[in-house]
Amino acid sequence: MSQAHRSCNRAIARRRFPRCRTFGRLILMGSAEEENDRRRALKLILGAGFVATIAAVASSLRILTFVPGAGPATTTTGALSWPRLRAVNAKSLEVLKPVRFNYPLDNTPNLLVKLGVKADNGVGPDGDIVAFSNICQHLGCFYGFQPPDTSPPCNASFKASAAAGYCCCHGSGYDLLHDAKVLFGPAPRGVPRVMLEYDEATADIYVVGMAPPNIYGHGPPGVTDPDQVLKYDLQGGQIVNQITLSSG
């Protein structure tokens, strides 16, 4: 027991301070009116402290849940949706000459190529035009396009038997004729396909979304649920509103 408590108890026992009371661990002495004033002041102080604590916790949570970059694309109903954008006219493409473009974000590059032979999910009059994320699913390097019968600059001992993607970081290979499945190397899964639509009337090719899995670095690796892929792929950059092609 504190000295104040002992003093107060003695005072109460001697009836010298009949108003001597305790408030929690605090000792209050004086008239009933003074005591009520003190109690009101203490409640105000404790109430202000509680509000300040709640505000600090809310502020911390906001920082922890901050997601950088642009928010996801939305429709007027608020639902997530992929941008649908004209990419290129099929007649302008040369066989085995890839073009690159960013989609759906300005920091997510893709490779589009006319393979010259029919491919899984290929579009165009010959079903040979495909597009894939250019980001390796192993650790996020950009892989290169490897035409048939050629070797990548980093590995002269490998020669592609068919059009492939080859990642020089750790040697992963992707089969571009078969939905960019893994041919070899440490990549745990194929790279995402860019979904394309072909307009027979104009020969224009549109990009309309990304097939699972999610783009490397956008959400946890290997997400396959289409709704989750949409959510993650649209976070972490600016959503593009037009397609700009580059060669190489």
Ligand code: FES
């Ligand atoms: S980042 Fe492509 S193989 Fe490692």
